[in-house]
Amino acid sequence: MKAYKVKEIVTTNLGKGNPVFVQVLGICSTLAVTNVLKNTLVMCAGLIFVTGLSNLTVSALRRYIPARIRMMVETLIIASYVIVVDLVLQAYLPDIARQLGPYVGLIITNCIIMGRAEAFAMSNSAGYSLLDGLTAGLGYAYVLIIIAFFRELLGSGSIWGIRVLGPWWTNWSIMVMAPGAFFMLGLFIWIVKGLWMKEVKKS
Amino acid sequence: MPEAGRVRKGVGTVLFMFVITLIFISALTLVNLLTLERVERNRELLRQRAVLYSAGLSLPESDVETAELFDRNVREVRGDQGGLLFYEVRPPGQADPAGYVVVRGDPGLWGEIETSIGYDPGLERLLGLDFIKQNETPGLGARISESWFREQFRGKRGPFRLVPEGVESAEDEFQAITGATSTSNAVLDILNRSIEEDLPRIAAERGKP
Numbered sequence: 232m233k234a235y236k237v238k239e240i241v242t243t244n245l246g247k248g249n250p251v252f253v254q255v256l257g258i259c260s261t262l263a264v265t266n267v268l269k270n271t272l273v274m275c276a277g278l279i280f281v282t283g284l285s286n287l288t289v290s291a292l293r294r295y296i297p298a299r300i301r302m303m304v305e306t307l308i309i310a311s312y313v314i315v316v317d318l319v320l321q322a323y324l325p326d327i328a329r330q331l332g333p334y335v336g337l338i339i340t341n342c343i344i345m346g347r348a349e350a351f352a353m354s355n356s357a358g359y360s361l362l363d364g365l366t367a368g369l370g371y372a373y374v375l376i377i378i379a380f381f382r383e384l385l386g387s388g389s390i391w392g393i394r395v396l397g398p399w400w401t402n403w404s405i406m407v408m409a410p411g412a413f414f415m416l417g418l419f420i421w422i423v424k425g426l427w428m429k430e431v432k433k434s
Numbered sequence: 435m436p437e438a439g440r441v442r443k444g445v446g447t448v449l450f451m452f453v454i455t456l457i458f459i460s461a462l463t464l465v466n467l468l469t470l471e472r473v474e475r476n477r478e479l480l481r482q483r484a485v486l487y488s489a490g491l492s493l494p495e496s497d498v499e500t501a502e503l504f505d506r507n508v509r510e511v512r513g514d515q516g517g518l519l520f521y522e523v524r525p526p527g528q529a530d531p532a533g534y535v536v537v538r539g540d541p542g543l544w545g546e547i548e549t550s551i552g553y554d555p556g557l558e559r560l561l562g563l564d565f566i567k568q569n570e571t572p573g574l575g576a577r578i579s580e581s582w583f584r585e586q587f588r589g590k591r592g593p594f595r596l597v598p599e600g601v602e603s604a605e606d607e608f609q610a611i612t613g614a615t616s617t618s619n620a621v622l623d624i625l626n627r628s629i630e631e632d633l634p635r636i637a638a639e640r641g642k643p
Contacts, residue, residue: 292454295450296450297443297446297447297450299447300447300450300451303451304450304451304454307454307455307458308458311458311461311462314462314465315462315465318465318466318469318473319465319469321469321473321476322469322472322473322476323472325473325476325479325480329480329579332569332576333569409574
Protein backbone atom coordinates (compact mmCIF):
# COMPACT_ATOMS: atom_id res chain seq x y z
CA MET A 232 0.00 0.00 0.00
CA LYS A 233 1.24 3.46 -0.87
CA ALA A 234 1.90 5.69 2.14
CA TYR A 235 0.40 8.84 0.60
CA LYS A 236 -2.86 7.02 -0.25
CA VAL A 237 -3.08 5.53 3.23
CA LYS A 238 -2.57 9.01 4.71
CA GLU A 239 -5.18 10.47 2.38
CA ILE A 240 -7.77 7.83 3.37
CA VAL A 241 -7.10 8.23 7.09
CA THR A 242 -7.08 12.04 7.15
CA THR A 243 -10.18 12.29 4.94
CA ASN A 244 -12.29 9.90 7.03
CA LEU A 245 -11.16 11.23 10.38
CA GLY A 246 -11.06 14.92 9.47
CA LYS A 247 -11.92 16.87 6.33
CA GLY A 248 -14.35 14.25 5.00
CA ASN A 249 -15.66 12.98 8.34
CA PRO A 250 -18.94 11.13 7.81
CA VAL A 251 -20.70 12.78 10.76
CA PHE A 252 -19.62 16.40 11.03
CA VAL A 253 -18.78 17.04 7.35
CA GLN A 254 -21.06 14.71 5.38
CA VAL A 255 -23.71 14.66 8.14
CA LEU A 256 -24.46 10.95 7.62
CA GLY A 257 -25.54 8.33 10.18
CA ILE A 258 -27.26 11.01 12.25
CA CYS A 259 -30.17 8.81 13.33
CA SER A 260 -27.98 6.60 15.51
CA THR A 261 -25.76 9.56 16.46
CA LEU A 262 -28.79 11.11 18.11
CA ALA A 263 -30.30 7.94 19.52
CA VAL A 264 -27.54 5.96 21.18
CA THR A 265 -25.29 8.68 22.59
CA ASN A 266 -27.04 9.17 25.93
CA VAL A 267 -24.98 6.36 27.52
CA LEU A 268 -21.27 5.95 26.83
CA LYS A 269 -21.24 2.15 27.14
CA ASN A 270 -23.99 1.69 24.53
CA THR A 271 -22.28 4.17 22.24
CA LEU A 272 -19.02 2.26 22.37
CA VAL A 273 -20.73 -1.04 21.52
CA MET A 274 -22.64 0.60 18.67
CA CYS A 275 -19.42 2.13 17.33
CA ALA A 276 -17.58 -1.21 17.51
CA GLY A 277 -20.44 -2.80 15.57
CA LEU A 278 -20.39 -0.09 12.93
CA ILE A 279 -16.58 -0.23 12.51
CA PHE A 280 -16.83 -4.02 12.07
CA VAL A 281 -19.63 -3.74 9.49
CA THR A 282 -18.10 -0.83 7.55
CA GLY A 283 -14.68 -2.47 7.40
CA LEU A 284 -15.81 -5.94 6.38
CA SER A 285 -18.54 -4.83 3.98
CA ASN A 286 -16.04 -2.57 2.20
CA LEU A 287 -13.56 -5.45 2.04
CA THR A 288 -16.16 -7.89 0.69
CA VAL A 289 -17.64 -5.48 -1.85
CA SER A 290 -14.15 -4.64 -3.10
CA ALA A 291 -13.15 -8.31 -3.37
CA LEU A 292 -16.30 -9.08 -5.39
CA ARG A 293 -16.45 -5.85 -7.39
CA ARG A 294 -15.23 -7.38 -10.67
CA TYR A 295 -17.93 -10.08 -10.53
CA ILE A 296 -20.93 -8.08 -9.33
CA PRO A 297 -23.23 -7.23 -12.28
CA ALA A 298 -23.60 -3.42 -12.35
CA ARG A 299 -27.38 -3.46 -12.45
CA ILE A 300 -27.71 -5.41 -9.17
CA ARG A 301 -24.72 -3.97 -7.35
CA MET A 302 -26.79 -2.15 -4.72
CA MET A 303 -28.80 -5.28 -3.98
CA VAL A 304 -25.57 -7.21 -3.46
CA GLU A 305 -24.12 -4.43 -1.29
CA THR A 306 -27.27 -4.44 0.85
CA LEU A 307 -27.09 -8.22 1.18
CA ILE A 308 -23.46 -8.04 2.31
CA ILE A 309 -24.08 -5.19 4.76
CA ALA A 310 -27.22 -6.83 6.19
CA SER A 311 -25.37 -10.12 6.71
CA TYR A 312 -22.61 -8.47 8.75
CA VAL A 313 -25.17 -6.51 10.76
CA ILE A 314 -27.07 -9.72 11.58
CA VAL A 315 -23.77 -11.25 12.78
CA VAL A 316 -23.25 -8.22 15.08
CA ASP A 317 -26.85 -8.50 16.32
CA LEU A 318 -26.57 -12.22 17.08
CA VAL A 319 -23.24 -11.81 18.87
CA LEU A 320 -24.65 -8.97 20.99
CA GLN A 321 -27.77 -10.99 21.85
CA ALA A 322 -25.59 -13.92 22.86
CA TYR A 323 -22.81 -12.16 24.79
CA LEU A 324 -24.09 -8.68 25.73
CA PRO A 325 -27.86 -9.17 26.07
CA ASP A 326 -28.49 -6.12 28.28
CA ILE A 327 -26.75 -3.78 25.88
CA ALA A 328 -28.50 -5.47 22.92
CA ARG A 329 -31.82 -4.73 24.63
CA GLN A 330 -30.90 -1.12 25.31
CA LEU A 331 -29.72 -0.55 21.74
CA GLY A 332 -32.95 -2.13 20.54
CA PRO A 333 -33.65 -1.61 16.84
CA TYR A 334 -30.55 0.54 16.33
CA VAL A 335 -28.31 -2.48 15.78
CA GLY A 336 -30.57 -3.65 12.95
CA LEU A 337 -30.72 -0.11 11.65
CA ILE A 338 -26.95 -0.15 11.01
CA ILE A 339 -28.06 -1.70 7.69
CA THR A 340 -29.60 1.61 6.67
CA ASN A 341 -26.68 3.72 7.90
CA CYS A 342 -25.73 5.82 4.88
CA ILE A 343 -22.03 5.76 5.82
CA ILE A 344 -21.73 2.05 5.03
CA MET A 345 -23.55 2.09 1.70
CA GLY A 346 -21.83 5.37 0.88
CA ARG A 347 -18.33 3.94 1.40
CA ALA A 348 -19.21 0.75 -0.50
CA GLU A 349 -20.48 2.75 -3.49
CA ALA A 350 -17.98 5.61 -3.44
CA PHE A 351 -14.83 3.71 -2.51
CA ALA A 352 -14.99 -0.08 -2.38
CA MET A 353 -16.46 -0.47 -5.88
CA SER A 354 -13.41 1.22 -7.41
CA ASN A 355 -10.50 0.39 -5.09
CA SER A 356 -8.52 -2.67 -4.05
CA ALA A 357 -9.49 -4.78 -1.03
CA GLY A 358 -6.68 -3.52 1.28
CA TYR A 359 -7.47 0.16 0.71
CA SER A 360 -11.20 -0.56 0.99
CA LEU A 361 -10.77 -2.30 4.33
CA LEU A 362 -8.74 0.67 5.59
CA ASP A 363 -11.33 3.10 4.24
CA GLY A 364 -14.17 1.21 5.93
CA LEU A 365 -12.37 0.97 9.26
CA THR A 366 -11.36 4.64 9.29
CA ALA A 367 -14.82 5.81 8.17
CA GLY A 368 -16.19 3.80 11.11
CA LEU A 369 -13.57 5.33 13.40
CA GLY A 370 -14.45 8.82 12.15
CA TYR A 371 -18.06 8.12 13.10
CA ALA A 372 -17.04 6.51 16.39
CA TYR A 373 -14.91 9.26 17.90
CA VAL A 374 -17.55 11.92 17.24
CA LEU A 375 -20.21 9.75 18.91
CA ILE A 376 -17.96 8.99 21.87
CA ILE A 377 -17.25 12.69 22.48
CA ILE A 378 -20.97 13.51 22.29
CA ALA A 379 -21.86 10.54 24.54
CA PHE A 380 -19.22 11.57 27.09
CA PHE A 381 -20.77 15.00 27.56
CA ARG A 382 -24.38 13.77 27.35
CA GLU A 383 -23.86 11.15 30.04
CA LEU A 384 -21.81 13.50 32.21
CA LEU A 385 -24.29 16.38 32.08
CA GLY A 386 -27.45 14.30 31.82
CA SER A 387 -26.71 11.65 34.45
CA GLY A 388 -23.67 13.03 36.30
CA SER A 389 -21.83 9.81 35.48
CA ILE A 390 -19.22 8.36 33.13
CA TRP A 391 -19.49 4.72 32.08
CA GLY A 392 -22.30 4.34 34.60
CA ILE A 393 -20.08 5.50 37.50
CA ARG A 394 -21.25 8.62 39.32
CA VAL A 395 -18.51 11.26 39.01
CA LEU A 396 -20.38 14.45 39.86
CA GLY A 397 -21.36 14.82 43.50
CA PRO A 398 -24.83 15.18 45.01
CA TRP A 399 -24.60 18.94 44.39
CA TRP A 400 -25.01 18.27 40.66
CA THR A 401 -28.53 18.52 39.21
CA ASN A 402 -28.85 16.29 36.16
CA TRP A 403 -29.74 18.05 32.94
CA SER A 404 -32.61 15.76 31.91
CA ILE A 405 -32.69 17.24 28.43
CA MET A 406 -29.23 15.80 27.78
CA VAL A 407 -30.45 12.20 27.95
CA MET A 408 -33.42 12.98 25.75
CA ALA A 409 -33.40 13.39 21.97
CA PRO A 410 -33.28 17.24 21.99
CA GLY A 411 -30.05 17.07 24.02
CA ALA A 412 -28.46 15.08 21.22
CA PHE A 413 -29.48 17.71 18.66
CA PHE A 414 -27.94 20.45 20.79
CA MET A 415 -24.72 18.52 21.36
CA LEU A 416 -24.31 17.55 17.71
CA GLY A 417 -25.07 21.10 16.56
CA LEU A 418 -22.57 22.45 19.06
CA PHE A 419 -19.96 19.91 17.96
CA ILE A 420 -20.39 20.76 14.25
CA TRP A 421 -20.29 24.48 15.06
CA ILE A 422 -17.06 24.17 17.04
CA VAL A 423 -15.33 21.91 14.51
CA LYS A 424 -16.44 23.82 11.40
CA GLY A 425 -16.26 27.27 12.95
CA LEU A 426 -12.88 26.96 14.57
CA TRP A 427 -10.82 24.02 13.37
CA MET A 428 -11.97 23.60 9.77
CA LYS A 429 -11.86 27.37 9.15
CA GLU A 430 -8.19 27.35 10.16
CA VAL A 431 -7.49 24.37 7.89
CA LYS A 432 -9.18 26.17 4.97
CA LYS A 433 -7.20 29.37 5.58
CA SER A 434 -3.89 27.56 5.75
CA MET B 435 -27.62 -6.67 -28.14
CA PRO B 436 -29.19 -9.77 -29.73
CA GLU B 437 -32.05 -11.44 -27.86
CA ALA B 438 -29.99 -14.53 -26.92
CA GLY B 439 -27.21 -12.37 -25.42
CA ARG B 440 -29.67 -10.41 -23.33
CA VAL B 441 -31.26 -13.58 -22.02
CA ARG B 442 -27.84 -15.06 -21.20
CA LYS B 443 -26.83 -11.89 -19.34
CA GLY B 444 -30.13 -11.85 -17.43
CA VAL B 445 -29.77 -15.49 -16.44
CA GLY B 446 -26.17 -14.84 -15.34
CA THR B 447 -27.31 -11.91 -13.16
CA VAL B 448 -30.06 -13.96 -11.51
CA LEU B 449 -27.66 -16.87 -11.00
CA PHE B 450 -25.05 -14.56 -9.40
CA MET B 451 -27.63 -13.13 -6.99
CA PHE B 452 -28.88 -16.63 -6.17
CA VAL B 453 -25.40 -18.00 -5.44
CA ILE B 454 -24.22 -15.04 -3.37
CA THR B 455 -27.47 -15.04 -1.37
CA LEU B 456 -27.03 -18.76 -0.73
CA ILE B 457 -23.45 -18.24 0.48
CA PHE B 458 -24.34 -15.42 2.87
CA ILE B 459 -27.46 -17.15 4.19
CA SER B 460 -25.45 -20.31 4.85
CA ALA B 461 -22.85 -18.30 6.77
CA LEU B 462 -25.58 -16.59 8.80
CA THR B 463 -27.25 -19.92 9.54
CA LEU B 464 -23.94 -21.16 10.93
CA VAL B 465 -23.52 -18.08 13.17
CA ASN B 466 -27.14 -18.45 14.28
CA LEU B 467 -26.60 -22.11 15.22
CA LEU B 468 -23.42 -21.26 17.12
CA THR B 469 -25.13 -18.56 19.21
CA LEU B 470 -28.62 -20.08 19.46
CA GLU B 471 -28.17 -21.84 22.80
CA ARG B 472 -26.77 -18.75 24.48
CA VAL B 473 -29.43 -16.46 23.01
CA GLU B 474 -32.19 -18.81 24.20
CA ARG B 475 -30.65 -18.96 27.68
CA ASN B 476 -30.49 -15.15 27.81
CA ARG B 477 -34.15 -14.90 26.74
CA GLU B 478 -35.19 -17.36 29.45
CA LEU B 479 -33.20 -15.42 32.04
CA LEU B 480 -34.83 -12.19 30.92
CA ARG B 481 -38.29 -13.76 31.36
CA GLN B 482 -37.35 -15.05 34.82
CA ARG B 483 -36.06 -11.62 35.85
CA ALA B 484 -39.24 -9.96 34.59
CA VAL B 485 -41.48 -12.39 36.51
CA LEU B 486 -39.51 -11.91 39.74
CA TYR B 487 -39.40 -8.12 39.30
CA SER B 488 -43.12 -7.83 38.62
CA ALA B 489 -43.84 -10.03 41.65
CA GLY B 490 -42.05 -7.42 43.75
CA LEU B 491 -39.05 -9.59 44.67
CA SER B 492 -35.60 -8.01 44.73
CA LEU B 493 -33.36 -9.37 42.01
CA PRO B 494 -29.99 -10.95 42.83
CA GLU B 495 -26.86 -9.69 41.08
CA SER B 496 -25.84 -12.89 39.35
CA ASP B 497 -27.67 -14.85 36.66
CA VAL B 498 -27.18 -18.14 38.53
CA GLU B 499 -28.79 -16.76 41.68
CA THR B 500 -31.68 -15.34 39.64
CA ALA B 501 -32.33 -18.76 38.08
CA GLU B 502 -32.14 -20.41 41.50
CA LEU B 503 -34.53 -17.85 43.02
CA PHE B 504 -36.95 -18.43 40.17
CA ASP B 505 -36.78 -22.23 40.48
CA ARG B 506 -37.30 -22.08 44.25
CA ASN B 507 -40.11 -19.56 44.40
CA VAL B 508 -42.06 -19.65 41.17
CA ARG B 509 -44.50 -22.30 40.03
CA GLU B 510 -45.98 -22.41 36.55
CA VAL B 511 -49.74 -22.91 36.53
CA ARG B 512 -50.90 -24.57 33.34
CA GLY B 513 -54.38 -25.03 31.88
CA ASP B 514 -56.08 -28.25 30.83
CA GLN B 515 -54.44 -28.08 27.39
CA GLY B 516 -51.00 -27.69 28.97
CA GLY B 517 -50.62 -24.02 28.04
CA LEU B 518 -49.05 -21.65 30.57
CA LEU B 519 -51.73 -19.58 32.32
CA PHE B 520 -49.78 -17.67 34.95
CA TYR B 521 -46.99 -17.93 37.53
CA GLU B 522 -47.61 -18.41 41.22
CA VAL B 523 -44.89 -16.78 43.31
CA ARG B 524 -44.52 -18.46 46.69
CA PRO B 525 -41.42 -17.65 48.74
CA PRO B 526 -40.04 -20.68 50.63
CA GLY B 527 -41.50 -21.28 54.07
CA GLN B 528 -44.66 -19.35 53.31
CA ALA B 529 -47.99 -21.15 53.09
CA ASP B 530 -49.73 -18.53 51.00
CA PRO B 531 -48.58 -17.21 47.63
CA ALA B 532 -47.01 -13.77 47.54
CA GLY B 533 -48.68 -13.02 44.24
CA TYR B 534 -49.49 -14.08 40.71
CA VAL B 535 -47.74 -13.02 37.52
CA VAL B 536 -49.18 -13.04 34.01
CA VAL B 537 -47.00 -12.81 30.90
CA ARG B 538 -48.92 -11.62 27.86
CA GLY B 539 -48.27 -10.28 24.37
CA ASP B 540 -50.32 -7.36 23.05
CA PRO B 541 -49.98 -4.95 20.14
CA GLY B 542 -47.83 -1.86 20.65
CA LEU B 543 -47.17 0.94 18.17
CA TRP B 544 -44.62 -0.89 15.98
CA GLY B 545 -44.88 -4.46 17.15
CA GLU B 546 -45.79 -6.76 19.98
CA ILE B 547 -45.19 -5.68 23.57
CA GLU B 548 -44.59 -8.65 25.85
CA THR B 549 -45.48 -7.66 29.39
CA SER B 550 -45.11 -9.32 32.76
CA ILE B 551 -47.80 -8.15 35.20
CA GLY B 552 -47.80 -9.07 38.89
CA TYR B 553 -50.97 -9.10 41.03
CA ASP B 554 -51.25 -9.31 44.81
CA PRO B 555 -52.85 -12.43 46.41
CA GLY B 556 -56.19 -10.58 46.73
CA LEU B 557 -56.09 -9.86 42.97
CA GLU B 558 -56.81 -6.22 43.64
CA ARG B 559 -53.52 -4.39 43.31
CA LEU B 560 -50.48 -4.54 41.06
CA LEU B 561 -47.26 -5.84 42.57
CA GLY B 562 -45.27 -4.63 39.61
CA LEU B 563 -44.90 -4.48 35.85
CA ASP B 564 -42.04 -5.25 33.48
CA PHE B 565 -41.56 -5.39 29.73
CA ILE B 566 -39.90 -8.48 28.32
CA LYS B 567 -40.04 -7.38 24.68
CA GLN B 568 -40.94 -4.11 23.02
CA ASN B 569 -40.11 -2.41 19.73
CA GLU B 570 -41.41 1.07 20.47
CA THR B 571 -39.82 4.26 19.13
CA PRO B 572 -36.38 4.72 20.72
CA GLY B 573 -36.23 7.86 22.87
CA LEU B 574 -40.04 8.11 22.98
CA GLY B 575 -42.22 5.00 23.40
CA ALA B 576 -39.20 2.86 24.26
CA ARG B 577 -38.97 4.84 27.50
CA ILE B 578 -41.59 2.44 28.94
CA SER B 579 -38.57 0.30 29.87
CA GLU B 580 -37.15 3.07 32.06
CA SER B 581 -37.18 2.40 35.78
CA TRP B 582 -39.40 5.36 36.79
CA PHE B 583 -42.11 4.23 34.39
CA ARG B 584 -42.17 0.61 35.55
CA GLU B 585 -41.85 1.48 39.23
CA GLN B 586 -44.94 3.74 39.25
CA PHE B 587 -47.31 0.75 39.02
CA ARG B 588 -46.47 -0.88 42.34
CA GLY B 589 -49.49 -0.96 44.67
CA LYS B 590 -51.86 0.57 42.13
CA ARG B 591 -55.36 -0.67 41.40
CA GLY B 592 -57.11 -0.72 38.01
CA PRO B 593 -58.94 -0.14 35.74
CA PHE B 594 -56.46 2.58 34.87
CA ARG B 595 -56.47 6.06 33.38
CA LEU B 596 -53.59 8.15 32.08
CA VAL B 597 -52.25 11.42 33.43
CA PRO B 598 -49.56 13.55 31.74
CA GLU B 599 -45.89 12.86 32.54
CA GLY B 600 -44.73 14.61 35.69
CA VAL B 601 -48.25 14.96 37.12
CA GLU B 602 -48.95 13.18 40.40
CA SER B 603 -51.16 10.15 39.80
CA ALA B 604 -53.93 8.61 41.90
CA GLU B 605 -54.08 4.89 42.66
CA ASP B 606 -56.02 4.16 39.46
CA GLU B 607 -53.83 6.39 37.27
CA PHE B 608 -50.34 6.26 35.82
CA GLN B 609 -48.13 8.81 34.09
CA ALA B 610 -48.04 8.66 30.30
CA ILE B 611 -44.85 9.39 28.36
CA THR B 612 -44.64 12.78 26.71
CA GLY B 613 -44.47 12.40 22.93
CA ALA B 614 -45.47 8.74 23.05
CA THR B 615 -49.25 8.87 23.17
CA SER B 616 -49.80 5.67 21.16
CA THR B 617 -47.40 3.64 23.30
CA SER B 618 -48.89 5.04 26.52
CA ASN B 619 -52.35 4.11 25.28
CA ALA B 620 -51.06 0.64 24.33
CA VAL B 621 -49.79 0.11 27.92
CA LEU B 622 -53.13 1.38 29.23
CA ASP B 623 -54.98 -1.13 27.03
CA ILE B 624 -52.63 -3.96 28.07
CA LEU B 625 -53.28 -3.34 31.76
CA ASN B 626 -57.03 -2.88 31.48
CA ARG B 627 -57.33 -5.90 29.20
CA SER B 628 -55.27 -7.98 31.63
CA ILE B 629 -57.52 -6.96 34.53
CA GLU B 630 -60.56 -7.94 32.48
CA GLU B 631 -59.21 -11.21 31.03
CA ASP B 632 -56.49 -12.54 33.35
CA LEU B 633 -57.88 -11.89 36.82
CA PRO B 634 -60.98 -14.12 36.38
CA ARG B 635 -58.70 -16.86 35.00
CA ILE B 636 -56.30 -16.62 37.95
CA ALA B 637 -59.23 -16.58 40.40
CA ALA B 638 -60.63 -19.75 38.81
CA GLU B 639 -57.37 -21.66 38.60
CA ARG B 640 -55.44 -20.66 41.71
CA GLY B 641 -55.18 -23.16 44.47
CA LYS B 642 -55.46 -26.06 42.04
CA PRO B 643 -52.56 -28.52 42.35
